[in-house]
Amino acid sequence: xLQARSVQxxxxxxxAEGLGRRRxxxxxxxxxxxxxxxxxxxxxxxxxxxSPHGARLQTYSxxxxxxxxxxxxxxxxxxxxxxxxxxxxxxxxxxxxPLSEEDFNAITA
Numbered sequence: 001x002l003q004a005r006s007v008q009x010x011x012x013x014x015x016a017e018g019l020g021r022r023r024x025x026x027x028x029x030x031x032x033x034x035x036x037x038x039x040x041x042x043x044x045x046x047x048x049x050x051s052p053h054g055a056r057l058q059t060y061s062x063x064x065x066x067x068x069x070x071x072x073x074x075x076x077x078x079x080x081x082x083x084x085x086x087x088x089x090x091x092x093x094x095x096x097x098p099l100s101e102e103d104f105n106a107i108t109a
Contacts, residue, residue, distance in 0.1 A: 026051040034072040
């Protein structure tokens with residue numbers, strides 16, 4: 001029968017300063033936008049943070065995970081996006097085509 005031994009060691013841990021699962025950093029914003037799910041059904045929403053690859057939205061009607069939407073952003077216009085998470089009246093979306101650096105800077109300036 002093997003007997004277990006305990007080993008003690010000391011270590012310093014520093015938090016990682018990474019992006020987590022995100023490809024690019026997000027900027028906090030407060031933008032009025034419109035959400036469309038095809039056709040002419042457009043609803044108001046607020047973009048509360050934005051990155052070239054996606055956004056977090058506050059909505060007035062619930063969105064469903066996996067839904068493809070058209071998000072109308074100021075200074076840019078229509079952007080196709082997929083809802084990657086949704087919780088009551090908030091949602092995270094990933095843009096089908098990332099925003100260009102120029103468009104991202106124009107919106108967040």
